[in-house]
Amino acid sequence: MKYFIEVWGCQMNEHDAETLSGIIEERGYSKAENYLDADLILLHTCCIRAKAEDKVIGRIGVLSKLKKKKKHLIIAVGGCMTQQEDVARYIEKRFKEVDIIYGTHNLNEFASLLESAKADQKQIKAVSDSEGMDIREYVPIKRNDKLKAYVNIIYGCNNFCSYCIVPYVRGREKSREIKYIIQEVKELLDQGFKDITLLGQNVNSYGKDFKDGTNFAKLLKELDVLGDYRLRFMSSHPRDFDEALIDVIKDSKNVCHQIHLPLQSGSDKIIKEMNRGYTKKHYLDLTEYIYKVLPEATISTDIIVGFPGETEEDFQDTLDVVEKVGYDQAYMFQYSIREGTRAAKMTEQIPEAIKKERFQRLLELQNKKSLERNNKMIGKIVEVLVEGFGERNNLTGRTSGNKVVNFKGDKKLTGKLVWVGITDANTWSLFGKVKGE
Secondary structure: OOOEEEEOOOOHHHHHHHHHHHHHHHOOOOOOOOOOHHEEEEEEEOOOOHHHHHHHHHHHHHHHHHEEEEEEEEEEEHHHHHHOOHHHHHHHOOOOOEEEOOOHHHHHHHHHHHHHHHHOOOOEEOOOOOOOOOOOOOOOOOOOOOOEEEEEEEEEOOOOOOOOOOHHHOOOOOOOHHHHHHHHHHHHHOOOOOEEEEEEOHHHHHHHHOOOOOHHHHHHHHHOOOOOOEEEEOOOOOOOHHHHHHHHHHHOEEEEOOEOOEEOOOOOHHHHHOOOOOOOHHHHHHHHHHHHOOOEEEEEEEEEOOOOOOOOHHHHHHHHHHHOOOOOEEEEEEOOOOOOOOOHHHOOOOOHHHHHHHHHHHHHHHHHHHHHHHOOOOEEEEEEEEEOOHHHEEEEOOOOOOOOOEEEOOHHOOEEEEEEEEEEEEEEEEEEEEOOO
């Protein structure tokens, strides 16, 4: 029996898919090369933007037709999208071909859901509320990569940004005990992993729910001494990211100087309407300190264009921050209404034409800044973790700052750290030669 998982959304969802793979393979399944060869197909979904949901609904339609030809096929749909009760109900009634509908809090029981679906041959829906649910350790995980791994440190979110559905589908913040995180990272290092990313909707909130002084800075210090590897984290919240944490990163051996710091908007008025809890000045002061203490740091961000009530002046504030910070990379989105959020009820919705025009201006500016940042790397020698072959028969890898580097070399270098002299750059990547060649 073979299975196939299609994943939408963030790194948290990617990691969820690894957990599902581990659970499924314990039941005797192996991974299919494509969905047509699979006996079990899972769609693990995202609900951050409406477009993602539309794609999933279309995909369910395609798989429903496939099941009419392949009667034994089991289709499962779950994740953030189905954690919304109205969406789960719609799929339940509209698509009888879907065998399993599961929520974000039901991953660990997927094995029993699968067995029930096979035995009873009727649709099963399991969408649980997060309140009162405990974190389960020692859940099997099938890693998708041999060099890089994700480690969840905190689940859920307490921020309730006015545009965001995450707290409603991921639940309230619950931190993993530090001993289990340390144990998982040790095991990954023993298995040969060399690049580990700590995950959370807001990693800076780690440990707050313990109320015993445990915090994210303490966790970084504990993990920093486990060996020689690259340690990353995302995502951070500017409200909770302070100079003391930056100093911890500076003094660490393994923590990469790569900071993902979502801006969302540069306008104080819009930041307040978004319920983000900081100001433009606070954000700029924070990034200024990052560059002061970590001059080689790379900073990436998230930005929303066209939030309700955004004026041209508000948008200019966002462009101003992009200009001053000079992000290495930015994930930019046009505001999308999410039912159930406060922003969905706001009256000053921005016309699509204006959102598109502003988005284009932002994209052009960010591409310019990304190219400027990459051009500054020309002539430098950087350490690259080689991931394998990329385009045009070049080896590809990443710097500690997460910049992609392409260069000629032997495949035997895969998995190794090599020094590369940067000779050229474009907006999205760097090019170079292995030192000494």
